[in-house]
Amino acid sequence: MSDNEREEKELDLSSPKVVTKYKSVAEIINKALQLVLSEYKPKAKIVDICEKGDSFIKHQSRNMYKNVKKKIERGVAFPTCVSVNNTLCHFSPLDMVKIDIGCHIDGFIAVVAHTHVLQGGPVTGSQADVIAAANTIAEVALRLVRSGRKNKDVTEAIRKVAAAYDCKIVEGVLSNQLKQFVIDGNKVVLSVLSLETRVDDAEFEENEVS
Incomplete structure (x- = not known):
């Protein structure tokens, strides 16, 4: 098997290395979701929440794969989006909000979405x-x-x-x-x-x- 063929073979879930990268970004993105959810309070600014979500992903992913020989790209794969009420998705400028966030390591992407309702009862x-x-x-x-x-x-x-x-x-x-x-x-x-x-x-x- 040539080097090119071996590299191509490692681009899906048959490679343990790829599976590990997916697990790593999944862990980051689920923590980012919990952080974003904790910021939902009356009068909170959507732009502030989105910035915190993106900053968390950048910081967490930056600390992974720092010591590898080959440079690995990592960071935000899908910017934190908060879509309010009747806006279906992918709106980042409260009531019912939809949250979308994505992170990647070496191009292997994990995306999480969640619906959150802001009301007392x-x-x-x-x-x-x-x-x-x-x-x-x-x-x-x-x-x-x-x-x-x-x-x-x-x-x-x-x-x-x-x-x-x-x-x-x-x-x-x-x-x-x-x-x-x-x-x-x-x-x-x-x-x-x-x-x-x-x-x-x-x-x-x-x-x-x-």
Whole structure:
């Protein structure tokens, strides 16, 4: 096996080194999420929260792989985003907020997202239905992203869960495959079928990251 072939082989989850890097960024990003959540208080500025999330990721990732011979890029893979109420995602300028953060080491990316409700009492009614539906969809999708299953299986499951909660899925939302230094890979899961948005059929394979 040539050096180029060996290097290419190590770019997926068949390599223990790659798995270790994914585990490292996952640990960082989950800690970053807890930090961001702790900053949610009435009158808090979204820009301050986002800056703290990004700074934490930069500091934590900078302390990893410092002594390796080959320089490894690391840091923020997806800037901390806070999307308020009816803004679906990816808004960084309180009520219900959606948080997205991503970190990488050597281009291997971990992204975490969380929905947080700012209110004193329990969540009820349609708002509670939406949150429960989103949580159930995430759990179902996680179980379906397996070798041999197809992206359309996940889309169909999302449709069924949403219908069970009497919720509508937002059109045009995509979930992408992750690769080294690529946060929007070619294999895509579509949230809901529509005339305007189509994706190619794809089958999940071993050692891929979604």
